[in-house]
Amino acid sequence: xxxxxxxxxxxxxxxxxxxxxxxxEAFALEGKEVSYIPAFGVEQRGTPSVAYLxxxxxxxxxxKFELADYLIILQKRAIDxxxxxxxxxxxxIFDSSTISLGDLPKTETAVFGIPATQxxxxxxxxxxxxxxxxxxxxxxxGLDQDxxxxxxxxxxxxKFKTKEIEKQAERAFRFGYGxxxxxxxxxxxxxxxxxxxxxxxxxxxxxxxIPARCKGCGLxxxxxxxxxxxxxxxxxxxxxxxxxxxxxxxxxxxxCRLFCPDGAIEVNKDK
Amino acid sequence: xxxxxxxxxxxxxxPDLFCPGCGHxxxxxxxxxxxxxxxxxxxxxxxxxxxxxxxxxxxxxxDTVQTHHGRTAPTMxxxxxxxxxxxxxxxxxxxxxxAIGLQSILHAAMRNEPITIIVVNNENYAMxxxxxxPTTETGTITITxxxxxxxxxxxxxxxxxxxxxxxDKNAYVARTTMANPIVMQxxxxxxxxxxxxxxxxxxxxxxxxxxxxxxxNAKESLHRVVEMEKHYPLGEFLKEDK
Amino acid sequence: xSNKLITGNDAIVAGALDAGAEIMFGYPITPASEILHNWVxxxxxxxxxxxxxxxxxxxxxxxxxxxxxxxxxxxxASAGPGHILLQDALAMAENLRLPFVGIxxxxxxxxxxxxxxxxxxxxxxxxGGNGDGLRIVYSASSILELYTxxxxxxxxxxxxxxxxxxxxxxxLGKMATTLDLPxxxxxxxxxxxxxxxxxxxxxxNCYSNETELNGHLNNNIxxxxxxxxxxxxxxxxxxxxxxxxxxxxxxxxxxxKDAIDVLRKEKVSLGLFRxxxxxxxDHPSLLRAVKNATRVLIFESSLDQLSYIVKYNLSGSKxxxxxxxxxxxxxxxxxxxxxxxxxxxx
Numbered sequence: 125x126x127x128x129x130x131x132x133x134x135x136x137x138x139x140x141x142x143x144x145x146x147x148x149e150a151f152a153l154e155g156k157e158v159s160y161i162p163a164f165g166v167e168q169r170g171t172p173s174v175a176y177l178x179x180x181x182x183x184x185x186x187x188k189f190e191l192a193d194y195l196i197i198l199q200k201r202a203i204d205x206x207x208x209x210x211x212x213x214x215x216x217i218f219d220s221s222t223i224s225l226g227d228l229p230k231t232e233t234a235v236f237g238i239p240a241t242q243x244x245x246x247x248x249x250x251x252x253x254x255x256x257x258x259x260x261x262x263x264x265x266g267l268d269q270d271x272x273x274x275x276x277x278x279x280x281x282x283k284f285k286t287k288e289i290e291k292q293a294e295r296a297f298r299f300g301y302g303x304x305x306x307x308x309x310x311x312x313x314x315x316x317x318x319x320x321x322x323x324x325x326x327x328x329x330x331x332x333x334i335p336a337r338c339k340g341c342g343l344x345x346x347x348x349x350x351x352x353x354x355x356x357x358x359x360x361x362x363x364x365x366x367x368x369x370x371x372x373x374x375x376x377x378x379x380c381r382l383f384c385p386d387g388a389i390e391v392n393k394d395k
Numbered sequence: 396x397x398x399x400x401x402x403x404x405x406x407x408x409x410p411d412l413f414c415p416g417c418g419h420x421x422x423x424x425x426x427x428x429x430x431x432x433x434x435x436x437x438x439x440x441x442x443x444x445x446x447x448x449x450x451x452x453x454x455x456x457x458d459t460v461q462t463h464h465g466r467t468a469p470t471m472x473x474x475x476x477x478x479x480x481x482x483x484x485x486x487x488x489x490x491x492x493x494a495i496g497l498q499s500i501l502h503a504a505m506r507n508e509p510i511t512i513i514v515v516n517n518e519n520y521a522m523x524x525x526x527x528x529p530t531t532e533t534g535t536i537t538i539t540x541x542x543x544x545x546x547x548x549x550x551x552x553x554x555x556x557x558x559x560x561x562x563d564k565n566a567y568v569a570r571t572t573m574a575n576p577i578v579m580q581x582x583x584x585x586x587x588x589x590x591x592x593x594x595x596x597x598x599x600x601x602x603x604x605x606x607x608x609x610x611x612n613a614k615e616s617l618h619r620v621v622e623m624e625k626h627y628p629l630g631e632f633l634k635e636d637k
Numbered sequence: 638x639s640n641k642l643i644t645g646n647d648a649i650v651a652g653a654l655d656a657g658a659e660i661m662f663g664y665p666i667t668p669a670s671e672i673l674h675n676w677v678x679x680x681x682x683x684x685x686x687x688x689x690x691x692x693x694x695x696x697x698x699x700x701x702x703x704x705x706x707x708x709x710x711x712x713x714a715s716a717g718p719g720h721i722l723l724q725d726a727l728a729m730a731e732n733l734r735l736p737f738v739g740i741x742x743x744x745x746x747x748x749x750x751x752x753x754x755x756x757x758x759x760x761x762x763x764x765g766g767n768g769d770g771l772r773i774v775y776s777a778s779s780i781l782e783l784y785t786x787x788x789x790x791x792x793x794x795x796x797x798x799x800x801x802x803x804x805x806x807x808x809l810g811k812m813a814t815t816l817d818l819p820x821x822x823x824x825x826x827x828x829x830x831x832x833x834x835x836x837x838x839x840x841x842n843c844y845s846n847e848t849e850l851n852g853h854l855n856n857n858i859x860x861x862x863x864x865x866x867x868x869x870x871x872x873x874x875x876x877x878x879x880x881x882x883x884x885x886x887x888x889x890x891x892x893x894k895d896a897i898d899v900l901r902k903e904k905v906s907l908g909l910f911r912x913x914x915x916x917x918x919d920h921p922s923l924l925r926a927v928k929n930a931t932r933v934l935i936f937e938s939s940l941d942q943l944s945y946i947v948k949y950n951l952s953g954s955k956x957x958x959x960x961x962x963x964x965x966x967x968x969x970x971x972x973x974x975x976x977x978x979x980x981x982x983x
Contacts, residue, residue: 137414165845166522167450168607169414332399337409341416341606342613361410378397382576385420386410387400405837440831442703445843453839458831460706460840463729466699469691473700476660476687477707478829499699502692 128265129189130177133206134198136169137362139254142279143196144175146258149275150267151179161187169339169362172202194264198240198257200227200316217264219257220306221315222363237306241315241363244296249289250364252296259300269301318358318366326371328394333366337388340364344380344389353380360388401427403436405456412450416613418603418620419447421573422515423454425580426486430457433584435482435591442471444487444496447522448515451486465496472508482511482591489516492600493529493552500554504562504596511590511597513583514554517605518623525608530554532626537608555632558598564634565595571629572602574620582631602627643816645783645809646671649740652787653712654679657824658738660687660704660711662697664719667752668807669742672714694719698726698737705736706840708829710791712738716807717746720758721765727800728766732842734857735830736794736801740787743806743887745965753807755965756887756938759946762802763916769854771861773801773868774916776886780814786913788821795825797864804915808967809888861917871919872911875901878929879908881981884947885936886912888967893936895970900977907977915943920950927956934980936961936968 130147134140141162148160156179163174178184192209197218210216210229218228220237228235238260244253255276262272273294284290318335325331338360345353345367352375356368367380367389374391381390400409404427413419430436439457443449445464452461462470467485475483492500492514500512519537520526526539529552534543559568567589571579582599589597602623604616611619643651649672653661663673673690680688691697697713704711715723720741730737743758745751764770773793775786786803794801831838844850875897885893890911900907910926912918927933933956937943944960951958961968961976 166843167412167845168522170410170412171845334399339410339415343416343421343617346613346617362415364415381397381399383421385413385417385424387404387424390397390399392396437832449841449843452841452843456837458838460831460838461842462699462702463725463842466695466725466729469696469699470703470706473660473662473703473711474707474831475703476689476700477704477709477711478831481707481832498692499696502696506689 126181128179128194129192130179130194130196131192131206131209132175132177132196132198133202134173135202135362136167136171136173138173138198139251140173140175140198143254143258143261144177146272146275146279147261147265147267148177150262150272151265153271153275154267156180157182157184159184159187172199172205174202174206195229196257196261197223197228203227203229217261217305220310220313222313224313225310234307237310238300238303239306239311240300242311243299245315247299248292248296252293255293255297256300256303259297260303260305263301269298273297315359315363317361317363322358322366324369324371325394327374329371329374329376329391330394331369331371331374331391332389333369334388335360335366337361337386338364338366339386340366341385343383343385347379347383349377349379350375397428398431400424402431403427403455403457405453408453411454413447414607416604416606416616417447418517418573418605419451419515421576422513422579422601422603423451425576426513426583427455429580429583429587433587435587438480439482439484440471440474440478441484441486442467442474444491446488446491446520448486448488448491449522465491465494465499467491468496468499468503468510468512471510472503475508475510482587484587485510485512487512487514488521489514489518489530489554490520490528493554500558500598501561504558504566504598507563507566507596509590509594509596511586512599513586514598514600515603516554516600516627517603518551519605519608521605521608525605530627532623551626553627554600555598559632559634562596562598562634565593567595567597567599567631569598569631570600570602570627572620572624573604574602574617600627640815642813643780644671644811644813645780645805646742646811647675648780648784648816648818649714649787649805650675650679651818652784653791654686655821655824656710656788656791657827658710658712658791659685660689660709662689662691662700662704662711662713664691664694664697664715666694666716666719668744668810669714669716669719669740671810672740694722695725698723699729701737701739702726702729702735705827706830708827710736710738710795710827712740712791714740714742716742717744717750717758718748720761724761724765727772728768729842730800731766731768731771733840734798736798736827738790738794739800739802740790741802741804742810743804751965754938754967755806756889757942757964758804759915759939759942762804770916771799771857772916773797773799773914775801775803775913776915777803777805777809778887778890778911780809780812780816781818783809784818788824792825793868795827797860797868799861804887806888865917866921868914869917869919870913871922872913873908873922873926874911875908876906877908878926880906880929880931881977882927882930882933883907883909883936883973883977884912884933884943885909886915886943889936889938892968892970893973896973896977899970899974905977905981915946918946918950923947923950927951927954930956932956932980933958934961934977935959936973938963938965938967940964
């Protein structure tokens, strides 16, 4: 391999840059020349997070490129930003639980799916998403599993608040490493934000929850004085859980509407 | 009846680009409700700073202008002189207000410029990654204070207290918190009315949360903003008669 | 002919008034302070205009932006260190196409320098921000021009929507003479940028997407290029296509005109090309002026600031260019005569 160009594309908050940094360090440990640069704007969340990774046997002068050998696509909303980097020979690795095949840029080489969002939510915890991806990419690029975990641990150890979480994180990473790609038979992209407003009626009240605006911040749940709100299975705009309401408990205090920063929830008394 | 979101919000730009759980969303919501109830949507011009507040550039459906960092107050006081019938709002964070822009705010207060300044205080420079700001409290760990913010003479700049010293006795100077949205909404209305009805300077600091840089969840964020009141007391500051 | 003495700074205020300016924001700084003083006096006579002395030039610059957003012709006047501080507001004006008008009475630099005279703020006026210099920059060479170019500055700023600076200097500002000022015709009407007419206006200067900013800048550049010929101005004095061409701007050009009058008697084929706009530069007129020239002599009270512009516009030409640079020091007509004679006799 003379030069390997890897483009990672996700959304702010998914941990894309951490994946890229750890991979860069891992390749460097193997004696390769590496270059890593994030593409970034001002927003911290809600816009594409893209990383350019170049691995080479000779000095790398310029950190960006026009066509990628590997496109790692982790968020449907990031596809428009990166589709020009694809070409006939490019290999695409994508999160098949949130992205459907039809959304991806056309490529003639095989496309590899891993339903990482679904695996994270169902088997580990939501934030383990990027650990699963990193595990799989370590395998794809022939990197040493233990060395990569060590590097990852070095990056993230301050974020593991308990030993239990740390153990789960390692399990998620190694699960990703051992996962066999979906090729030609992919998961359904079921982990998508719900498109429709949720309207619930009962006990003289009507509640409205708008997943298209809910970012899963949890303020409404925290501020509900009677614990009438909790996370549901529906997903909001960043694939985080949207609240569901128990209208029997609800006392129509209005806190959820007062505190929602995004205008995504309200309860009204029926006339 | 309160709407799920203010009428003067620009629906086309929702969901907005503020982080999940950002205090700005709640402040801008109650600013929106205040503008709705006061029926002044077609009279308001909003100036915003460069920081997270810049994300509000197309947030409402009334005129909005992004200025430079720390320069929102002088821009809006210049605007008000050209359009005295309109309501000039200057919206910024603790960095823009109390570091780079402090001088202009104090002089605007001193001259009793009839503008309304709203400062959203979340104790850090959030957009650039959470560096310590003048309101970061002693001992707080941030990316530029990894060993905890060093103790300075005040332990965190108290903006309204400082502004009150410089402001006219008829100016409105106050501090509130997004943790109490109804009180906050009322104080926002008062701050706007001070300009619109009495032609005096108005300054309102709002204690707010930053889950992203504080690395806190909803519960922890709300707890911290309430703790902030120990150093940054809430209230309306009146000029003492001497 | 009036026998009342007026200074350059007086002429500027008269020009601003006749241009329809309504608000000045300023900060005391020699040699521009008289502009602020006179404007304050005018405000005493006329309730329709306003003045504010701000806490620094940064606030003055941004208050000008606020006022022009509100549709009023507003301006500031400064020099040297104040001109540096105004770059923050000028950069915003450049991005957002705001009709900022600034009168800069150059003094010696860098840093505090002298309070009296210089030509070292040319680069600052054109390129002092973090953009590519889409600003209209005039250079006045007489008291009359301080009046007429001030009016033109407002006109150009509001017509073409690029921030506009008129460069003068301390000598011109303080020089007094008797002069009848002409009356201007039909100043451009200023309209508010905010509020928008039917839909709200969202003005941003911060972009997350590099391609978007580039697109926005390309629109500005297109407007700049489309109006280039209308905005650029220059003057030729003496022989129209001489063998020896002097290039100078501002008060140095005024001294050069005196030098040409002296040398004309000695039957020298000599002329002066005087840029009235330093930016955009009147490239076609310069090319016409150098048609028969064997030599170009540049005189500037700065190092290379004028000559870089001239050389850029003469690129490809084989003409011999002689640079006479005296940063922060003026030229008398006699000096210019001596230099030209020496050059011709070599």
